[in-house]
Amino acid sequence: MNNKYQILPFRFVRFNDSEYLLTNDVGEYIFLTNDDFEKFINKDLDTSSTIFQDIASKQIATTDNVNDVVKMLATKFRTKKSILRDFTCLHMVVPTLRCNSSCIYCQVARKNIDDHEADMTKKTAKNVVKTIFQSPSPYIKIEFQGGDPSTYFEMVKFIIEEAEWQNLFKKRELGFVICTNVTLLTPGMVKYLKKHKCEISTSLDGPKELHNINRPLQDTIHTHEKFEENIRMIRKICGDNSVSALMTTSKYSLGHFKEIIDEYVRMGYNNIFLRALNPYGFAKQYKEKIAYPIEDFINNYIEGLDYIIDLNKNGTFFIEGYAALLLKRILTPFATGFVDLQSPAGVGIAGAIYDWDGNVYVADEGRMLARFNDFYFKLGNVNEDSYQSMFNGEKLHNIIKNACTECLPMCSECVYNPYCGADPVRNYSEQGDMVGHRPTSDMCKKNTAIIHHLFELLKKHDPEINRIFWSWIN
Amino acid sequence: MDTITFPITLIDKNKLLVKIDLRIYAKESVNAACYKFTNKFFVNQQISSESESVINVIFESKNEENISEETIKSFCNELIDQQVRYNTNLQFGHIRDLIVEEAFKPVNQ
Ligand code: SF4
Numbered sequence: 125m126n127n128k129y130q131i132l133p134f135r136f137v138r139f140n141d142s143e144y145l146l147t148n149d150v151g152e153y154i155f156l157t158n159d160d161f162e163k164f165i166n167k168d169l170d171t172s173s174t175i176f177q178d179i180a181s182k183q184i185a186t187t188d189n190v191n192d193v194v195k196m197l198a199t200k201f202r203t204k205k206s207i208l209r210d211f212t213c214l215h216m217v218v219p220t221l222r223c224n225s226s227c228i229y230c231q232v233a234r235k236n237i238d239d240h241e242a243d244m245t246k247k248t249a250k251n252v253v254k255t256i257f258q259s260p261s262p263y264i265k266i267e268f269q270g271g272d273p274s275t276y277f278e279m280v281k282f283i284i285e286e287a288e289w290q291n292l293f294k295k296r297e298l299g300f301v302i303c304t305n306v307t308l309l310t311p312g313m314v315k316y317l318k319k320h321k322c323e324i325s326t327s328l329d330g331p332k333e334l335h336n337i338n339r340p341l342q343d344t345i346h347t348h349e350k351f352e353e354n355i356r357m358i359r360k361i362c363g364d365n366s367v368s369a370l371m372t373t374s375k376y377s378l379g380h381f382k383e384i385i386d387e388y389v390r391m392g393y394n395n396i397f398l399r400a401l402n403p404y405g406f407a408k409q410y411k412e413k414i415a416y417p418i419e420d421f422i423n424n425y426i427e428g429l430d431y432i433i434d435l436n437k438n439g440t441f442f443i444e445g446y447a448a449l450l451l452k453r454i455l456t457p458f459a460t461g462f463v464d465l466q467s468p469a470g471v472g473i474a475g476a477i478y479d480w481d482g483n484v485y486v487a488d489e490g491r492m493l494a495r496f497n498d499f500y501f502k503l504g505n506v507n508e509d510s511y512q513s514m515f516n517g518e519k520l521h522n523i524i525k526n527a528c529t530e531c532l533p534m535c536s537e538c539v540y541n542p543y544c545g546a547d548p549v550r551n552y553s554e555q556g557d558m559v560g561h562r563p564t565s566d567m568c569k570k571n572t573a574i575i576h577h578l579f580e581l582l583k584k585h586d587p588e589i590n591r592i593f594w595s596w597i598n
Numbered sequence: 599m600d601t602i603t604f605p606i607t608l609i610d611k612n613k614l615l616v617k618i619d620l621r622i623y624a625k626e627s628v629n630a631a632c633y634k635f636t637n638k639f640f641v642n643q644q645i646s647s648e649s650e651s652v653i654n655v656i657f658e659s660k661n662e663e664n665i666s667e668e669t670i671k672s673f674c675n676e677l678i679d680q681q682v683r684y685n686t687n688l689q690f691g692h693i694r695d696l697i698v699e700e701a702f703k704p705v706n707q
Contacts (some may be wrong), residue, residue, distance in 0.1 A: 131686055133694040138679065139601055150698065194693060205701065346707035533633060537683055563637035 125170045132193065134184045136161070149530075150200040151453055151542040152182035155583060197454055199500040200457055206541075207461035211262040212515065214463060214475035216488060217252055219244045219279035222273040223307050225347075227327075227339045228414055229374055229401055231492045234271055237342070242271070244279050248482040251506035253286045255484070257294050258511035264291075267325075269477070269488070273389060276310040281329060284320050294319045301325050306354045306367065307341060314361045324358060326351075328369040328391065330377060330384035337390055338374050355391065369393060373400050373424070375416045380435065381428035386458040389440060395447035398428050398571060402489065402550065418566040422573040429577070436592040448596040453543040456597060463487070465545035465571075469527035472503060474519045482506040486523060489549040501549055521550055526558040534562035606670060612659035616673065620651045627680035628653055634676055638669070 132148065144161040147153045156175070162186070163169045163487045170188050179185045183200075186193045195544060221242035223234040237240050244252075256264060266287055273280050284300055290297045300322035309317075309324075317324060327336040332348040341347045358367050369391075371377075371384060381398065388396045400421040401414065425446075432444045452460050463470030472486035482505045485491045490501025501523070502525040503514040513521070527533035527546040535544065550567060551560030562568045581589055605617035618628050622688045632655060639657040646652035657673075659665055 130693075131689050133690045133697070134686070136679075136682075138675070148696070165686060190693065194696045194700055197697045201697055202701040537630065537680075561636070564633055 126166055126172060129167065129169070129171055129173055129176070129185045131165070131167070131185050132183055132197070132381055135537060135539045135541060139576075139579070140473050143540055146179075146182075146184055147539050148184055148197075150183070150197060150204055150457065152184065153454065154179060154182050154184065157404050159474065166554070169173050180326055183559065196348075203457055204459055206459040207466065210261040210263060210470070212259045212473060212476055213263040214265050214267060214470075215256045215259070216267045216475065216477040217244075217283060217389050218269050218271065218478065218480045218491075219249070219273050219283065220276035222275040222385075223270055223272040223305075224275060224308060224342050225272065225339055226342055228337070230373060231495070232271060233495050234500065237275055242480050244480040245467055246282060247478070248507060249279060249283050250286060251482060252478045253283060253290055255478070255514070256287070256508045257290045257296070259515070262296055263299075265295045265299045267303060268542060269303050271480075272304050273302055274304045274306075274313065277313055281316065284322065288320070299323070303327075305339065305341075305351065306358065307347070307350045309354055309358065311357060311361060314358050315546055316360045317365075324362070326355070326367055326369050327372065328388065328393075329371050329374070330380060331387045334376060334380060334384065335387075337376050338372065343563075352391070359392075363462050364392065370397060371399055373398070373421055378416060378424055381424045382431050385428060385431055385435070385442070389435070389442060394441055395443035395448075396432075397423050398425050399446075400425075409543060418453045418569050422570055425570075425574060426577050433581075433589060433592055436595075443593065443596045446574065447493055447578060447593075450543050450575060451593050452597040454575075454578065454582070455593070462545070464547065467490050467527070467529040467541075468524050469546040469548055471501070471523060471527060471549060472515065472545075476503070478506060482508075484509075486520065487549050489553065493549070493553055500552065523558065532559060532562070534568075538562075538572075540572060541573055609656070610658075611664050612617045612662050614657055614665055614670070616670070617646065618653045618655060618677070620653055623677055623681050624684050625653070627677060627684045628655065630680045630683070631673060631676040634671070635669075635673060639665075 134146045134148045135415055136144050136146045139155065142158055144156050144158065145153060146156060149182060160169070160175050164179065171181075178184070180187065183193060183197055211585060221232060221235045222237050222239060224237050225231075234348055244433045256266065266283065268280050268283070268332060280302060282392060287298060300320060301324075302317060302322055303325045306324065306326045327339060329335045329352070333352070336345070339347060341350065355367055370389070377384060400418065429444050429447055432442055435442050448463055449465070452458060459593065461470065461474055465474040466474065471490070475487065477485045477488050477491055479485065483494065484503045485494065486501045486503060493500065496504060504519060527548045529538070529541050529544055529546050532546060535541055535546070538544070548558035551565070552558050555561050555565065607615045609615055621637060623686060629703065635641060638660055644654045646654050649697065650685040657665060
């Protein structure tokens with residue numbers, strides 16, 4: 125028996141009573157029986173055996189020259205981390221805090237529709253755009269958030285046109301997104317957005333009763349009707365796939381994922397992103413009213429995902445976005461940037477948010493913390509600070525140093541590390557520091573459970589499920 | 599609990615002591631295994647006064663609940679897993695460093 129081999133970097137977990145799951149930094153994975161795992165780590169596997177060949181094909185062990193394998197793995201690792209190359213490309217801008225909704229989970233100190241106290245000034249807007257274009261990224265996406273940006277459409281237009289003007293010289297790949305409840309959009313506004321290639325992103329929390337509980341408009345009880353009417357109007361002007369939608373799970377959504385998914389199908393969507401609430405900005409009493417244990421979300425998510433798989437099996441093409449993102453990381457060598465789940469975390473280096481007063485935060489959640497006078501994640505202000513001091517300053521360096529799963533306690537050894545990400549803002553606000561404490565982290569619990577479930581599905585080797593998964597990531 | 603008697607001592611209904619032999623497990627492995635249980639327990643580690651090569655780990659349940667046998671078994675398995683990580687990392691830790699160094703090497707070098 126020839127058993128001379130070099131074990132290459134890998135992580136592992138006891139996946140179930142009889143098997144181990146092994147992964148490596150570039151996202152390759154393999155299941156080994158307990159017996160094979162023991163033989164493998166004790167270097168007792170025969171290198172001519174099929175099982176060793178499988179392990180070697182995943183680059184978890186090798187009989188070749190280690191330097192050559194290092195070069196190959198380094199190339200794959202570089203590809204996986206290539207999202208870092210472009211630096212900040214998502215720039216979220218808050219033209220105003222005014223809003224005509226009263227969403228039950230809103231964490232913004234929103235203003236009434238006629239209260240102009242928190243409207244961005246033209247001077248600030250110009251400085252925001254100037255700062256954005258100092259980013260070295262060849263791609264610039266400006267995403268309008270709020271409040272509801274449609275309540276201050278003049279400022280949205282001002283920023284779009286200012287950015288287009290700057291881009292005549294800067295020549296970046298420039299795109300816009302407006303995140304809105306769509307109810308205030310008029311055909312004229314929609315035509316403007318279409319002309320300026322501004323995508324429209326909205327929120328749909330489920331069927332009428334649920335949507336109206338989660339996201340009531342202030343001036344009518346017919347929120348969902350108004351929403352649906354305007355979606356139809358936008359689609360008529362911009363086309364069938366012109367409005368993407370996001371859902372948020374409130375306490376009232378639990379137990380209703382099937383109906384929520386059905387509503388997305390009914391409304392003509394072919395995807396959903398089943399998203400848990402991040403209630404970290406709430407006062408305790410309020411949190412108790414709308415939040416729920418993460419285990420409840422996990423159970424609902426898994427039921428929802430299984431229901432979506434059944435829909436696909438029955439001929440309806442429909443994607444669950446979070447699973448699709450994770451599957452792309454598990455099944456392909458490609459890089460997938462996702463600001464909320466990457467390592468290093470996307471805070472500041474992939475996305476940043478510019479508040480109405482010119483304050484720049486590394487993430488929207490950093491802006492929420494500022495509501496409670498905690499400015500830890502404020503990088504500066506566009507009216508006072510230079511791009512260099514904000515985006516290459518000690519603060520952002522320090523945040524990023526604490527935002528790599530490769531070196532965070534427990535993450536560094538976690539088998540799901542190559543597919544997961546860090547969230548220093550969430551750790552800070554929920555657990556008191558940016559490093560966080562994985563044994564009690566809800567985010568960790570959620571990701572562990574969901575990734576584990578996906579691996580269980582992959583392990584079934586069910587050709588139909590595999591076909592569905594590949595159709596989601598292609 | 600009575601099926602595992604040594605090296606585990608029940609100090610109180612929600613508190614127990616596990617003696618770990620440092621000739622078998624590295625301190626790093628013990629620490630990493632303990633860390634994973636800090637969601638449910640207050641964990642205290644001390645070198646035994648009887649022997650330098652024994653570490654006493656005291657688990658105290660955070661919610662006053664009795665500590666189940668299942669938990670202790672999981673801890674023992676976790677210790678083994680952590681030691682495997684420690685041992686394998688000694689074999690390939692330097693290779694991981696080389697991969698990262700190579701991946702982020704400036705292209706003009
Ligand atoms: S957050 Fe949890 S699941 Fe994700 S890498 Fe860290 S330990 Fe693993």
